[in-house]
Amino acid sequence: MACQDCGLDPMCSILEYAEEGSNVPEGVLLRRRKVARGETIFLKDDKFRSVFAVKSGSFKTYVPKASGQDQVVGFHVIGELIGMEGLSGLRYPYTARALQDSSVCELRMESLADTGYLLEELQQGIIKMLSTEVAFNHQLITTLIHQSADQRLAGFLLNLTRRLRARGMRQLEFQIGMSRSDIGSYLGLASETVSRVFTRFQKSGLIQLRHKRLRLLDLEGLREIAEH
Structure with a gap:
């Protein structure tokens, strides 16, 4: 994907990574x-060190439970960015795992002070990255306030599409790496319920799902469905 559509772009622009001859030390990005x-x-409770941007593939974040039923x-x-929440407590509040073969850009936040840029400039970059994440998280929360399983899953699919489009992806067909169980855990539904709703949506001509390829x-x- 294009760098200007990436969640790290506010900071990369400040550090002038796109410019030849950038004086930023190696290892920061x-x-x-x-x-x-x-x-x-990274794992839950690991020391916060970096923010990651997904360049290809997808990830899930979860809180491990003693029962084995991860949330x-x-x-x-x-x-999208992963790990920004670690800024507050300086530890990651969840584990991040790749759902498929993926790639990330890693911005080592602990090394920003070595770049030679003014603290105010770096803070502005961090604020811009955080503001984008807050906007996306607000959209996600609105998905979960619906009552029925059909509304939740429809809202989830629409939200996923909006997020991809906001990052420059225009197609209505994409690979979903998440399992029915993962989607159910996220939406507060049983995996069997997620499967039934997907089947209903397919029979109604709303979606086409083949081998985790969703259209x-x-x-x-x-x-x-989502709004009513």
């Missing part, structure tokens, strides 16, 4: 690091 499916980029707290698609066929129909 690690570009397009490959992450294999199932690999974690999924988010999904992250291309262009939205009727956006207006999904909106009708």
Whole structure:
């Protein structure tokens, strides 16, 4: 994806990474690091060190539970940031795991002071990154306030599409790496319920789902369900 559509762009612009001859020291930004499916980029309660931007693939963030039933707290698609919440307590509040073969850019926040840029400039970059994340999280919260399973899943699919479009992706077909169980954990539904609703949506001609390849066929129909 284009760098200007990435959540790290506010900070990368300040650091002039797009400019030849940038004097920023090596190791502050690690570009397009490959992450294999199932690999974690950090664990819950790890010391906060970096913010990650998804360049390809997707990730889930979750809080491990002693019962083994992990609580999924988010999904992250291309262009989105992972780990910003660690800024407050200086520890990551969740584990982040790749749902498919992916890649990330890693901005080492602990190394920003070594770049030579003014603190005020760096703070402005951080504020811009945070403001974008807050806007996306607000959209996610509105997905979860609906009561019925159909409304929640329809809202979730529409929200996912809006987020991808905001990052420069215009197609209505994409790969979803998350399992029915993960989606259910996130939306507060049983995995069997998620499967039934997906089947209902397919039979109604709203979506097409084959081997985790999802195509939205009727956006207006999904909106009708989500909003009413």
